Amino acid sequence: MEIDAASVHYRDLNNEINRVIKEGERHIILKNVNGQRYIGAGLQGEDVRIDIYGVPGNDMAVFMDGPTIEVFDNAQDGVGNTMNAGRIYIHGHAGDVCGYGMRGGKLYVRGDVGYRVGIHMKAYMEKVPVLIVGGTAGHFLGEYMSGGIIILLGLERRPGQPLAGDYLGTGMHGGAIFVRGEVDNRRVGKEVGIEKPDDAEYPMLKKELAEFAKVFHLNYDEIISTPFVKLYPKTHRPYGPLYNSRWFWQRGG
């Protein structure tokens, strides 16, 4: 079903999306989207699919729990904020704080992303969120990360353009960030270690990248031909030793 979003307020647009899904519609095509916020907010249903033409506004797919959203243009800030499940494919760039507190599902961005993307990502048992950025990322990528996987590819970079900004993975205490190519040590947060991915991790990496290449019609072989490095948290308790209390001290001496 096609909905023309031209000059429609976000509240009316989201009401309409919710209404048609309630009535059984499973594939919605939004045309002329121009900055409407909260598209797909809290939406459920694994078989629901939304195609977006135009640029959706902030907090797209916030709290989303199942559906697939494909954006054939750029997206703004807060894509997939606190998302629980589902898939988001963005053919262009995406803004700041995408994937904040994401605890499940997949977020693929073909182009670049802004600041503080993938911060506070979590994981629990089989629920492991995956965020792939095709281009480059701004500062604080994966800050406070406590679970999940971020993959940063840096495709089609301008000469001299850094892969990621500063404070990469700062405060990280779980999960893993895979970077295609080399990471400048001075950009990495102090809680983060750098190593080669395990052999056991390559199948997962390959599977995700194959899917990424398929969605955006990219050359998979070319993506995988460059080696990856893995950023991992040195500890799950980065700030434990910083604190003390009277009882601990008095008891232990």
Place this chain on the structure above:
Amino acid sequence: MLYKKPQIQYYPYIVQRDDYKCVRCLGCVEQCSYDATFYDEELDVIWNKHEACVGCKRCEAMCPTDAIKIVPNPSRPYEHGSWKWDLVMDAYLQANTGSIIITGIGNDKPYRVYFDHLLIDACQVTNPSIDPLREPMELRTFLGRKGQRIELDETVDGNLALKTRLAPQLQLETPIMFSAMSYGSINLNFQESMARAAVQLGTYWNTGEGGLHKRLYPYAGSGIVQVASGRFGVSRDYLKAAAAVEIKIGQGAKPGIGGHLPGEKVNADIAETRMIPRGSDAISPAPHHDIYSIEDLRQLIYAIKEATRYEKPVFVKIAAVHNIAAIASGVARAGADVIVLDGFRGGTGAAPKVVRDHVGIPVEVAIAVVDKRLRDEGMRNEVSIVATGGIRSSADVIKAIALGADAIYIATAAMLAIGCTLCQTCNTGRCAWGITTNDPRLARRQNPEIATEQLANLVKGWSHEMKEMLGAMGINSIESLKGNRLRLRTIGLSEKESEILGVLPAGM
């Protein structure tokens, strides 16, 4: 190895035992969770490691023969007018460890408590007081956006129908709710007891930021769920199950500071509820990184409203700080239905001591200035105010409401109701009273049946007292007291302080 740092010898408490009364039941050994009591079988003597005693009084309370008294250690360094004992001990601790000192409960410094400088009015002769035991008296409170006007439509049969779509409201049978304490910082037995008491009382409880355990979903209809910067356990089901959603920006005990639930406390159940890996630190940063402005706050408020289809009020909890009136005005403009003001005497499961004791302002002042600012700006009806952080009695509730709050939250008082003795070691996770611990052996000490009853009793007692005070003022509905500062007078305050509180001095 007998060596210990010399200053440890100046421990704060002594466990005084009356060996004549002691029957060697070893109850105290079993009860002490702070490694301060042990039994020497060979000598048949119970020993105490006084330096490990935190003064929680659990052993004293449980001793069947009244053989134990926990007393302050009289041997303290010279009591200096400026160097209080507390500061001396902190300096020793930090000189030995180089760390940040963490503590629990609320600010224990003797700052002026404005509630204790406010007096409540009563009727004499000219307008009669009301007897709440025999006349109707209403404590029912509605929280949510009230709006400035309503529009009516005439239906075909000549009746009137409401045209305006009213904003969602919470209906409280008494204006006392249970404040946010997360699963993780407290155990499930206590959280379940609050939930059950809230259902029983017709009021609400708050999950805190640790998610909603699956065992508590049946009580979610009386629950307010929190969305904090760590977004722990926040899912669509969580938002959908609750009666209201609270965005936690700040906490009175630690304004501007985030929270850490240490990894060793994150067991399987807490990991599942918070949706994080087991054993991993649960870090809530100080800011929400998607909120750097009032506009950004509005974005999160409306994201929640969209995700819950505008069916639930959205609370925004902020710590009382210097510019609170302007901040609250911004929060109201951002679209919050309820603003929660948390004063600097509010409790905490763990906070840096220096922040707990020195940052923020009293809630009494915050209520007064926020209520005034919102009235001046003509938007007091657009938002409800909930006050928390230092509410200790029914008199405090009445005073808070007369200063301008709609309702209040209690947390420390709720802990007192189930045995807390304010020993300030919540952060250790060893609470001997089974409140701020997830050790199953200790958590078992709270029986949800009994705890529910104690919590309900406290709120019922306060509610009866509030009705008495309202009756004495000749007011038969709590709604009529809201912001009614003429029913208060200050005592022992400066003119400026009275002016800030918007209350006349006694005698005027």
